[in-house]
Amino acid sequence: GITRHYKFDIQMTNVTRLCHTKSMVTVNGQYPGPRIVAREGDRVIVKVVNHVQSNVSIHWHGVRQLRSGWADGPAYVAQCPIQTGHSYVYNFTIVAQRGTLFWHAHISWLRATLYGPIIILPKRGVPYPFAKPYKEVPMIFGEWWNADTEAVINQALQTGGGPNVSDAYTINGLPGPLYNCSAKDTFKLRVKPGRTYLLRIINAALNDELFFSIANHTLTIVEVDAVYVKPFDTNTLIITPGQTTNVLLHTKPTFPGATFLMLARPYATGQGTFDNSTTAGILEYQHSNASSSPSFSKKLPLFKPSLPSLNDTKFVADFTRKLRSLATTQYPAKVPQTIDRRFFFTVGLGTSPCPKNQTCQGPNGTKFAATVNNVSFSMPTTALLQAHFFGQSKGVYTPDFPIIPLMPLNYTGAPPNNTLVSNGTRLVVLPFNTSVELVMQDTSILGNESHPLHLHGFNFFVVGQGFGNHDPEKDPAKFNLVDPVERNTVSVPPGGWVAIRFLADNPGVWFMHCHLEVHTSWGLKMAWLVLDGNLPNQKLPPPPSDLPKC
Numbered sequence: 012g013i014t015r016h017y018k019f020d021i022q023m024t025n026v027t028r029l030c031h032t033k034s035m036v037t038v039n040g041q042y043p044g045p046r047i048v049a050r051e052g053d054r055v056i057v058k059v060v061n062h063v064q065s066n067v068s069i070h071w072h073g074v075r076q077l078r079s080g081w082a083d084g085p086a087y088v089a090q091c092p093i094q095t096g097h098s099y100v101y102n103f104t105i106v107a108q109r110g111t112l113f114w115h116a117h118i119s120w121l122r123a124t125l126y127g128p129i130i131i132l133p134k135r136g137v138p139y140p141f142a143k144p145y146k147e148v149p150m151i152f153g154e155w156w157n158a159d160t161e162a163v164i165n166q167a168l169q170t171g172g173g174p175n176v177s178d179a180y181t182i183n184g185l186p187g188p189l190y191n192c193s194a195k196d197t198f199k200l201r202v203k204p205g206r207t208y209l210l211r212i213i214n215a216a217l218n219d220e221l222f223f224s225i226a227n228h229t230l231t232i233v234e235v236d237a238v239y240v241k242p243f244d245t246n247t248l249i250i251t252p253g254q255t256t257n258v259l260l261h262t263k264p265t266f267p268g269a270t271f272l273m274l275a276r277p278y279a280t281g282q283g284t285f286d287n288s289t290t291a292g293i294l295e296y297q298h299s300n301a302s303s304s305p306s307f308s309k310k311l312p313l314f315k316p317s318l319p320s321l322n323d324t325k326f327v328a329d330f331t332r333k334l335r336s337l338a339t340t341q342y343p344a345k346v347p348q349t350i351d352r353r354f355f356f357t358v359g360l361g362t363s364p365c366p367k368n369q370t371c372q373g374p375n376g377t378k379f380a381a382t383v384n385n386v387s388f389s390m391p392t393t394a395l396l397q398a399h400f401f402g403q404s405k406g407v408y409t410p411d412f413p414i415i416p417l418m419p420l421n422y423t424g425a426p427p428n429n430t431l432v433s434n435g436t437r438l439v440v441l442p443f444n445t446s447v448e449l450v451m452q453d454t455s456i457l458g459n460e461s462h463p464l465h466l467h468g469f470n471f472f473v474v475g476q477g478f479g480n481h482d483p484e485k486d487p488a489k490f491n492l493v494d495p496v497e498r499n500t501v502s503v504p505p506g507g508w509v510a511i512r513f514l515a516d517n518p519g520v521w522f523m524h525c526h527l528e529v530h531t532s533w534g535l536k537m538a539w540l541v542l543d544g545n546l547p548n549q550k551l552p553p554p555p556s557d558l559p560k561c
C-alpha cells in the first residue's frame with residue numbers, strides 16, 4: 012500500500028441550518044467533515060491540530076487498529092485529549108478491511124459536528140464481489156441541534172434528566188424539504204437511468220437508529236461495517252448509530268425528469284430520546300436528452316416511500332436476521348469455533364440517587380444512569396492505555412469488571428425496586444488470543460430499549476439473537492457458526508439479547524459502549540484490556556512521541 016496524508020484543522024465555523032446560525036466546531040471549516048479515502052493495505056496519517064477551546068480527539072470508527080491502539084482515539088481510553096493549540100498525528104494501517112467506515116470526534120458530544128466518511132477501496136486490481144457500480148455516493152446521516160451540543164449534554168448531566176432532542180436529522184449535513192426553511196438545504200442525488208449506484212450509507216446520528224428508504228426503488232445490501240455480506244434486496248433498511256451499510260441502487264431503465272423522495276427517520280424503542288421528524292433527500296433522474304448541463308423537470312409527481320412505524324421491532328429483527336457473511340474462500344468468515352471465555356453482560360438504563368442539595372429531573376426525582384452489569388463507567392482523568400502501558404494503573408482503573416451482572420433478575424420483567432448502580436472504572440483483562448463469547452441482554456429496567464453496542468479494536472460475529480431472557484441451556488444450540496454477519500456495532504434488541512464472538516488478537520485497551528451518545532454519557536460503557544502475546548508481532552509498540560498528555 013501507499014501512505015495517504017491528511018490534515019485536520021479543528022476550528023470554529025459559522026454554519027446555518029433551519030434558518031439558525033451557530034458557531035460550531037468543524038474540521039477544516041467543513042460540515043460534514045472531509046472524506047478519508049484509502050485502499051486496503053494503505054497507511055493513513057492524519058495530523059489533527061486543535062485551534063478551538065475544547066479538548067478534542069478523533070476516532071476512526073471500525074478501523075481495526077491492529078497493534079496501533081495509540082491511534083484509536085477515544086479520549087481518556089486510548090489517549091489524553093488534544094488540548095488547545097496542540098496537535099497529534101494519527102498513524103495507522105488499514106489491514107484486511109475494505110468498505111465504508113467513518114471518523115468522528117470521541118469526547119463529550121463533539122461528534123455532533125465532527126464526523127466524515129472513511130472510504131476504503133479494495134486493493135488495486137481486486138474487484139468488488141458484485142458488478143462494478145457506475146458511481147459511488149457517500150451518504151452520512153447526522154443530527155442537527157440549533158443549540159450548542161456541549162451545552163445540551165452538560166445541562167442534562169447536571170440536572171440528571173434527559174437531553175433536549177435534536178432539531179433535525181440530516182443527510183450529508185442537509186435537513187431537507189420537510190423541515191422549516193430547509194428546501195434549499197436538500198441532498199440531491201442526480202442519476203442516469205439504467206445504471207447501478209453504490210450508496211455508502213453511514214449513521215453518524217447521536218441518539219437514533221434510523222430507517223431509510225427510497226420511493227419505488229429496491230436497495231441491494233452488499234456490505235455492512237466494511238465487511239461484505241450475502242446480497243439481498245429490501246425496500247427499507249435499518250441502520251444504528253455507528254453502523255455503515257453499502258447498498259446498490261439500480262436506477263430504472265427510463266424515467267426522464269422523475270423525482271423520488273428518500274427518507275430517513277428514527278426507529279425508536281425507548282423513551283424521551285427521539286423525535287419523529289424525518290430527513291428527506293431527492294433522487295432525480297436526468298433527462299434522457301440531457302448532455303453536459305442536465306435539466307430537471309419539476310412537473311412530474313414526487314413519489315414518497317412509506318417507512319415502518321416508529322417502533323417496528325419486527326421489521327428490525329427480520330432485517331438483521333438476513334445479514335450474513337459472504338463466507339467464501341476469498342472472504343471467509345473466521346468465526347471462533349471454540350471459546351476460552353464466556354461473558355454475560357446486562358445493558359440498560361437505571362437511575363442513581365440524586366445528590367444532596369440538588370434537584371434531579373430523572374424518574375421520580377432520581378438521576379439517569381446507564382450500566383453494563385450494573386456498573387456505570389466512570390471516565391478516568393488520564394488515558395487507560397497509557398496507564399496500562401507504563402504500569403501505572405493504580406488509582407486509574409481496576410481489572411475486575413464483573414463477568415456476570417451484580418444484580419441478577421428477570422431481565423425483561425417488571426422493573427425491580429432496587430436499581431443497583433455502582434460506579435467504577437473496571438476493565439476485563441484478556442490474555443492475547445483469547446476467544447470470547449459475549450451475550451448482551453437488555454435489562455428493561457426503565458422499559459425495553461434497543462442499544463447499539465460498539466466494540467473498538469475488533470470485528471465480531473453476531474452468532475445469535477432473540478427476545479426475552481437469554482437461555483444459556485437452549486439458545487447456544489441455535490447459534491450460527493457458519494456465516495454470521497461480521498461487524499463492529501450491533502443492536503441489543505429491546506427486551507432481548509444478542510450473542511457475539513471475537514478473537515482478542517489485538518493488544519491494547521478497547522472501549523465498548525452504546526453508540527447512542529446519551530447512553531454513553533450516562534455510563535453505558537466499559538473497556539477490555541488485551542495483554543501482549545509472547546511474539547514480537549503480538550505486542551503493542553510504544554506510543555508515538557507526540558502522544559498528548561493529560
Ligand code: C2O
Nearest residue numbers: 072085253465522
Ligand atoms: Cu464510533 Cu467509541 O465510537
